[in-house]
Each structure stands twice: as structure tokens, then as C-alpha cells.
Amino acid sequence: MPYKVFTTGSVLTAGDLNDYLMKQSVIACTSGSRPASPVEGMVIVETDTDQMFVYSGSAWRWVASYGSNAVxxxxxxxxxxxxxxxxxxxxxxxxxxxxxxxxxxxxxxxxxxxxxxxxxxxxxxxxxxxxxxxxxxxxxxxxxxxxxxxxxxxxxxxxxxxxxxxxxxxxxxxxxxxxxxxxxxxxxxxxxxxxxxxxxxxxxxxxxxxxxxx
Incomplete structure (x- = not known):
């Protein structure tokens, strides 16, 4: 979805929250609780594996590792x-x-x-x-x-x-x-x-x- 600029007085709908907040935020989850319906460009951080992934449109692709023993x-x-x-x-x-x-x-x-x-x-x-x-x-x-x-x-x-x-x-x-x-x-x-x-x-x-x- 495109980037959206909200102006004074704009009505924030449930769809706006899902599309422009939830899907464009870095999501903290675990390896067993990844978003069920990801969209291309969605970014997650797995708190149980200390890894970051981005969704390519067909699969989760590794981006980085962090925390102890990452390197x-x-x-x-x-x-x-x-x-x-x-x-x-x-x-x-x-x-x-x-x-x-x-x-x-x-x-x-x-x-x-x-x-x-x-x-x-x-x-x-x-x-x-x-x-x-x-x-x-x-x-x-x-x-x-x-x-x-x-x-x-x-x-x-x-x-x-x-x-x-x-x-x-x-x-x-x-x-x-x-x-x-x-x-x-x-x-x-x-x-x-x-x-x-x-x-x-x-x-x-x-x-x-x-x-x-x-």
C-alpha cells in the first residue's frame, strides 16, 4: 500500500489502522506467531530467535541478527x-x-x-x-x-x-x-x-x- 499523509480532521478508520499502521510497522513476534497474512515489505523481529525478516511477497527473507551470540x-x-x-x-x-x-x-x-x-x-x-x-x-x-x-x-x-x-x-x-x-x-x-x-x-x-x- 502507498504512504498516506493524514490531515487535520481526517477520519481514522479500522482499515487505515490495518493498512497504514499494522502493515507498515516493525512487528515484534516469535518464530511461531508470525503474521498470518503478511504483505510485501512487512518487517518483523522475532524475540525468541533475535532475528529480523522482511516479507518478499512469497516468503520471509532474513535481514539481520542481533543480541547475544549473533556474531x-x-x-x-x-x-x-x-x-x-x-x-x-x-x-x-x-x-x-x-x-x-x-x-x-x-x-x-x-x-x-x-x-x-x-x-x-x-x-x-x-x-x-x-x-x-x-x-x-x-x-x-x-x-x-x-x-x-x-x-x-x-x-x-x-x-x-x-x-x-x-x-x-x-x-x-x-x-x-x-x-x-x-x-x-x-x-x-x-x-x-x-x-x-x-x-x-x-x-x-x-x-x-x-x-x-x-
Whole structure:
């Protein structure tokens, strides 16, 4: 419906309230009490899932998440060193909530230096180093043993929760050395190394592109 300007003395009818107030307001509801007859452009906020949706004319489309655990972050300001060929935990996000039928972007950033020619492998897992494999971010080859030869690890993985229920999980970023040479993940207060997981839309929009988390 169009925007309507009311003038002094205008009669406000029940139809006006429904069309120009109810249908054009941001509606607070729950996932189980969405408006029964939505119209295109209607916006709702679900108080039980902390999510906002807009009606496209045929379906509710995700707009944003808010509140606790909407975005997962982990960071460190200390350099991490390892020579392990087995995966070790680099960063941890506890109690990350993956909402039903939502898609997420996981992103890492750190600089790597160490034994010349050594490779650092970065991987995302559920719970711990032996948990479900949610994908490899990068394989970064070091250029030398000083920070001036550092290479940048800057990778992204798409995660989708296609199930109809939410999932709460601990997410870990692991790192390992390809052949046992020393690798250093540089960090400082000015340049922390980090892992960020943020919602990006509906799982259906990323079908076939991401790792399905379970």
C-alpha cells in the first residue's frame, strides 16, 4: 500500500489502522506467531530467535541478527608458535549459536613467519582438534624467520545450518606445520590475529556453496 499523509480532521478508520499502521510497522513476534497474512515489505523481529525478516511477497527473507551470540569472535594479541604437524587449537569461539536455516561467513586473519618454505595449515572444526571438519581456510608458505618476511593468512569459509533447529557449538580454528618446521602466527595489541563468524543470509541462498554444520 502507498504512504498516506493524514490531515487535520481526517477520519481514522479500522482499515487505515490495518493498512497504514499494522502493515507498515516493525512487528515484534516469535518464530511461531508470525503474521498470518503478511504483505510485501512487512518487517518483523522475532524475540525468541533475535532475528529480523522482511516479507518478499512469497516468503520471509532474513535481514539481520542481533543480541547475544549473533556474531562469534575470537582474537589474540600474543604470537603463537608451533612445530606440530598435528593440529593444535589457535583460537576458540565458545557457545556459537547457528540459527536454523541460516548461512554464516567465517573469516580469519593473521600473519605467518617461520622456517623458510614451511607451510602453515589452517582449519575450522567443531569442539576440538578431532571434531567435525568444517573446512580448510588456507595453506600459507612462510618466507623467513623474521616478521618482515611474514605472509598473510586471510581466508573465508561459508557455513550453512540447513536443519530446522538451532545449533550451539564450540568452534575452533586449528593450525599445523606441514613438515614440523617452526611457524609463528604473529599478533600484537595493534594487529591481533582473529576469527570472526557472522550471519550473511538464508541457507537456501548459499545452497551447494558452504559446509553444512551439524
Amino acid at each position: 562469534g569472535t575470537a582474537s589474540a594479541t600474543a604470537t603463537q608458535t608451533t612445530t606440530s604437524t598435528a593440529e593444535i587449537v589457535s583460537l576458540t569461539i565458545p557457545n556459537m549459536v547457528f540459527r536454523a536455516e541460516r548461512a554464516y561467513r567465517a573469516h580469519i586473519r593473521t600473519s605467518v613467519y617461520g622456517a623458510a618454505g614451511e607451510q602453515a595449515f589452517f582449519r575450522l572444526r567443531k569442539t576440538n582438534t578431532s571434531g567435525d571438519d568444517w573446512g580448510e581456510f588456507a595453506r600459507v608458505t612462510t618466507g623467513g624467520t623474521v616478521t618482515g618476511f611474514a605472509a598473510m593468512a586471510n581466508g573465508t569459509i561459508i557455513l550453512v545450518r540447513s536443519a530446522s533447529t538451532d545449533l550451539t557449538a564450540t568452534v575452533v580454528l586449528t593450525v599445523s606445520s606441514r613438515s614440523g618446521g617452526q611457524i609463528n602466527l604473529f599478533a600484537s595489541a595493534a594487529t591481533p590475529r582473529y576469527l570472526v563468524i557472522e550471519p550473511i543470509g538464508s541457507a537456501a541462498d548459499y545452497a551447494g556453496l558452504g559446509v553444512d554444520v551439524a
